[in-house]
Amino acid sequence: MKLKDKHIVLGITGSIAAYKAAVLLRALVKEGAEVQVVITPSGKEFITPVTLSALSGKPVISTFFGSNDGTWHSHVDLGRWADLMLIAPATASTMGKMANAIADNMLITTYLSMKCPVMIAPAMDLDMYKHPANQANIQKLQSFGNIIIEPDSGELASGLVGKGRMKEPELIVDKVLHFFEKKKN
Secondary structure, eight states: OTTTTOEEEEEEOSSGGGHHHHHHHHHHHHTTOEEEEEEOTTGGGTSOHHHHHHHHSSOOBOSSBOTTTOOBOOHHHHHHHOSEEEEEEEOHHHHHHHHHTOOOSHHHHHHHHOOSOEEEEEOOOHHHHHSHHHHHHHHHHHHTTOEEOOOEEEEOTTSOEEEEEOOOHHHHHHHHHHHHHHHHO
């Protein structure tokens, strides 16, 4: 329970690697973290909010308002609540929006409201990952103080082989644990 009393916002975007977010979420909760999932609309095409809610014990947030009752989901409150924001997987589209403050969904507005450190685990095809525009966005995000969890090389969903695979969930959890351990010292 190394993450006891830690509040983590887990952002999930529309990548095939979103299936790994369930394993990541479960591992964070097992370590004692309280995790609030914020998912993009396209993220819900890859993994269901029901799965994520069952694993986190909290309703998943994907819109500004509750669909049935008009409840307001405050990105500002999430930004003040969190000890860490972790976006895994992070698509090129989401990172571009983050780098340029294009606040067109709940995940981006939450990111822009964060008062805590942000870790980003990119996931995309190798050509997208190495594209100069994407690399410029990654550098820009790093210049803002964001921590990039470099993707791995290997077989990608496209069948191609190269750098772009989201880091495996257990390795991301190790980075989160190391981050909080380092913060203590």
